[in-house]
Amino acid sequence: MDTAWLRSFLLVVEAGSMAEAARRLDITPAAVAKQLRNLEREVGTPLLARSGRTVRPTDAGHRVTGIARSLQADLAQLKRSAFDEKMQGELRLGTISTALHSLVPDMLARLVKRHPRLRVFIQPGMSMDLYDAVQSEALDAAVCLHPQFELPKTFYWQTLREEPLVVLVPQRLARRDPHDLLRREPLIRYDRTQWGGRQAEDYLRKVGIVPHERFELSSLAAIAMMVDRGLGVSLAPDAGSPWPGGLRLAKLPLPVSMAPRLVGVLCLRSSARMALVRRMVELAQAAAVR
Incomplete structure (x- = not known):
């Protein structure tokens, strides 16, 4: 029995979807379906009941799930035991x-x-x-x-x-209200394709601020340099990366709490x-x- 079949089976059970399992495995849904058919043929009974795009384990599938997880753990232990203790x-x-x-x-x-x-x-x-x-x-x-x-x-x-969200501003604006700055100053937006950028967008919506956007980019170091040059302010995670030398910036905490990244x-x-x-x-x- 191919252990990849078991891994695909467990992912389908976990996700409830062949398409999602295929996405996580970076293979096609057809390849996942073929692996599951091979597994069912090997054990001699259906393991999944299909309903439209969703799937759920059959009674036999529920029983096999626990055993499959145990086999995966044993396989992982086998791999670990074979790994050189010197960690080369x-x-x-x-x-x-x-x-x-x-x-x-x-x-x-x-x-x-x-x-x-x-x-x-x-x-x-x-x-x-x-x-x-x-x-x-x-x-x-x-x-x-x-x-x-x-x-x-x-x-x-x-x-x-x-890494909490902060309002990044030039040092000269350090005593201003962060929400007032987000409303009045041009916004150098952290890229919304990044998780931190989406979190910043969620915060702006939460507090009802519609900013005047000037730039959008994914480099926090570049954002810091642009803020220092007076091109605007930014709402971004306090990532702890060292800024380029000579920047005069302030990080203002948010008035409304937001879970850090x-x-x-x-x-x-x-x-x-x-x-x-x-x-x-x-x-x-x-x-x-x-």
Whole structure:
């Protein structure tokens, strides 16, 4: 029996949809359906009942689900036991740009000092893309933002840092009311395709502010430089990245509370690199102290 069939089956049960399972696996729904047919043929009974675009386990499917999860855990343990205790080889690590310029260098400095035979492949990207890459096992782990949905139980997550939204203004405006600035000054908007940008948009809607937009971009460092040059103000996460030298900026807290975005380490619990990822988390937590 192909273990990929079991993984696809568990994802379909979890998502309730072949299309969503296919998206997470980065394969076609037809390929998922074929794997499920192979699995049902192997066990000799239907495991899923289909109703339109949704699916649910049959009675046999419910029984198989628990066993399949146990088999996946055993397989993960097998992979971990085969992993060299000296933690050599390659770690494929994804990271968002703000973490790459703040948390990640210190974390990697500690990691390679402890494990000098380890090679690390680093792939920058947006959090959603990194989530998909970890899901498909193209990456071993990622330093990224917590998704704006509940993570499936197949994932391991450890928060490293909380990043609240702040109003970023030139130093000369530091004593002004942040909401008044968002209403009156041109807005340098953080890209709404980014999770932090969508969170900023949610806040503006929540407090009923319709800003005068001037620019929209995804680089927080560039936003900081533009604010310093007097081009406007910005509503963005306090990412902790070092600003370019010489900037005179102020970060104003928001009058209305808003949940911060969370930066952390994401990986699959079944990953063969799980022990290494946990070690990396310990080092990252030390690096996260600001």
